[in-house]
Amino acid sequence: MSKAPEMKAAALTTDKCKHLNIVVAGQGAIGSLWCWYLTQYSAVNLSTVTRAPAFPTSPTISSFPNTPSAPKLKKQLSFSHFNGQSYQYHCLLADDKTLNNADLLVVCLKSYDAAQLVNNIASKLAPTTDILLVHNGMGVYEALSDKIKATHNIYTCLTTHGAFRPTKSHVIHTGLGSFDIGRHAFVQNEPAPWFNALKCALPNAHWQSDIKTKQWQKLAINCVINPLTALNNVCNGEITQAQYLPQISAIAKEVSEVASSQDITLEANTIVEQALAVAQATANNVSSTLADVRADRTTEINAINGYICQLAIEAGISVPSNSALVEQVNALLKSAAPSQ
Numbered sequence: 001m002s003k004a005p006e007m008k009a010a011a012l013t014t015d016k017c018k019h020l021n022i023v024v025a026g027q028g029a030i031g032s033l034w035c036w037y038l039t040q041y042s043a044v045n046l047s048t049v050t051r052a053p054a055f056p057t058s059p060t061i062s063s064f065p066n067t068p069s070a071p072k073l074k075k076q077l078s079f080s081h082f083n084g085q086s087y088q089y090h091c092l093l094a095d096d097k098t099l100n101n102a103d104l105l106v107v108c109l110k111s112y113d114a115a116q117l118v119n120n121i122a123s124k125l126a127p128t129t130d131i132l133l134v135h136n137g138m139g140v141y142e143a144l145s146d147k148i149k150a151t152h153n154i155y156t157c158l159t160t161h162g163a164f165r166p167t168k169s170h171v172i173h174t175g176l177g178s179f180d181i182g183r184h185a186f187v188q189n190e191p192a193p194w195f196n197a198l199k200c201a202l203p204n205a206h207w208q209s210d211i212k213t214k215q216w217q218k219l220a221i222n223c224v225i226n227p228l229t230a231l232n233n234v235c236n237g238e239i240t241q242a243q244y245l246p247q248i249s250a251i252a253k254e255v256s257e258v259a260s261s262q263d264i265t266l267e268a269n270t271i272v273e274q275a276l277a278v279a280q281a282t283a284n285n286v287s288s289t290l291a292d293v294r295a296d297r298t299t300e301i302n303a304i305n306g307y308i309c310q311l312a313i314e315a316g317i318s319v320p321s322n323s324a325l326v327e328q329v330n331a332l333l334k335s336a337a338p339s340q
């Protein structure tokens, strides 16, 4: 276990970057990745929201009441870089005061948990707190309350970084990717005020003026790769085999029609090409849906192909391939099996 490189924090601290109060909600794989990189950047005051204090907390500080003068709860965590180096770090747990002072709430939960968390803690946030949703699939924004959408600026982050959490207190950055960030539901050329700090702290953070189109492109790729890999219990590369092409074409055609109903242009043959290219580029990956199925965890299929089905109903479009995939993937979980 090494000490975190001090040079990095110093190098990242430029006076171009404003000091920010950031709360990261969710201490899973991606939330822990955010926390590690943000704690290395001294211009950010970071605290976290977890479901339960499941992480070991320092015995010397864990039992203080939440008064302004008392030390706050701290979690001891470790981070392993994909180069093999490991480091220890700690995060403060957010209390009502830190939530109320937050400039930015970064929500790193699975798509099926994210909206409920935000709806539950929004009353503790000041109206000036911006909310950044980091998840696969779609539909989280739509599930936020109207009041939250009217009060806060909502942003979306798509990530291709890989993170794995072998234990509740240890995260491994398994693959270097990028963070694409933009204003949800708006085309916004000007980066958000806090974006420069994120750009300084995180590896490969990019502002996207039209995140919605990017989100749809990623959704379309996930609609192809995730259910097919899960149902056939294969790594991503396998679905580039010719036998999968008719099913891939059928999925892509339906996704293209539904995208069009949302004023998004995504040609079916482009979806096929992009999905096959990503499947090839990530040939040895176990897709997140297959990983969830293997672990008998709830999948995000309802936010992927299920989102297409939901929009299709609203638009009166028939999507039999996507509907069947959602049903079949949901039926794979042991917990979904009918009791005898």
Ligand SMILES: NC(=O)C1=CN([C@@H]2O[C@H](COP(=O)(O)OP(=O)(O)OC[C@H]3O[C@@H](n4cnc5c(N)ncnc54)[C@H](OP(=O)(O)O)[C@@H]3O)[C@@H](O)[C@H]2O)C=CC1
Pocket (backbone or CB within 6 Å): 025, 026, 027, 028, 029, 030, 031, 049, 050, 051, 052, 054, 108, 109, 110, 111, 113, 117, 134, 135, 136, 137, 159, 160, 161, 162, 163, 164, 165, 288, 300
């Ligand atoms: N991991 C990866 O490499 C990638 C993930 N993504 C996407 O990022 C999103 C997050 O994924 P990932 O980090 O892997 O998922 P994880 O399951 O590792 O993390 C989700 C975390 O959310 C926590 N959580 C759930 N409900 C609450 C709540 N009410 N309050 C506080 N915390 C809560 C869980 O708590 P608990 O620990 O108690 O279960 C868990 O720690 C997903 O949409 C995923 O598809 C995208 C690209 C890559």
Ligand SMILES: CC(C)(CO)C(=O)C(=O)O
Pocket (backbone or CB within 6 Å): 136, 221, 222, 225, 226, 236, 278, 282, 285, 286, 287, 288, 289
């Ligand atoms: C792009 C892909 C398919 C990579 O595995 C992914 O996003 C996932 O597994 O959810």
